[in-house]
């Protein structure tokens with residue numbers, strides 16, 4: 820998987836909260852998706868809790884060490900499907916600014 824760090828906001832489908840299959844793309848997963856995970860410039864994923872954690876672990880352990888961007892520059896949306904949390908790209912009081 821590659822990240823483009825694009826600027827287009829992700830769109831979250833309006834499918835109902837029930838019966839969405841986990842969108843884990845590296846193996847077949849029959850679990851029900853419960854979490855949303857959207858990387859900037861990539862598709863919004865709906866994942867079961869286990870694969871949501873696995874995807875985050877991939878980002879933190881394998882991608883971030885070789886990337887200059889912070890978490891906020893990678894993740895646009897996360898959280899439960901019923902109440903996803905949008906991550907603002909920039910914080911007003913960023914100490915690094």
Ligand SMILES: [Zn+2]
Pocket residue numbers: 841842843848849850866867868869870
């Ligand atoms: Zn899964």
Ligand SMILES: [Zn+2]
Pocket residue numbers: 822882886887888893
């Ligand atoms: Zn990156």
